Amino acid sequence: MCSYIVEKTALVGSAKGRKGWMRIDTANVYFDHPYHSTLDHVLAIDLTNEGEGGRDRVAIELSADSARALVERILAALASGETAHRNPAGNPAGNPADDPAGGSAAASAHAPAVAV
Numbered sequence: 001m002c003s004y005i006v007e008k009t010a011l012v013g014s015a016k017g018r019k020g021w022m023r024i025d026t027a028n029v030y031f032d033h034p035y036h037s038t039l040d041h042v043l044a045i046d047l048t049n050e051g052e053g054g055r056d057r058v059a060i061e062l063s064a065d066s067a068r069a070l071v072e073r074i075l076a077a078l079a080s081g082e083t084a085h086r087n088p089a090g091n092p093a094g095n096p097a098d099d100p101a102g103g104s105a106a107a108s109a110h111a112p113a114v115a116v
Helices: 064-086 104-108
Strands: 007-017 020-032 042-048 057-062
Touching: 007 057, 042 064, 057 064
Parallel strands: none
Antiparallel strands: 007 020, 020 042, 042 057
């Protein structure tokens, strides 16, 4: 039996879809029967831009264990990344202007965006 229970949240970001990069403003998250996966149930996440009509989307279907592991890694990346950006190496004040490398080391350490 499908529950059709969807958790919806506003987002600010971008995702790479079939037409390339797009702005996203909405995530629809649900745990139910998949559209594509061979699992009985999945955590599905649909990313879209409802402000532009919501025609294009990026969707993922994850096992419950994979979804929980992803949540843990997202929280870990946020915690370590926010700490690093507040206090770049060699710069106790966390001010890029005071960085001995002139802020360029912090800028070059940024990883490219990853589509979800």
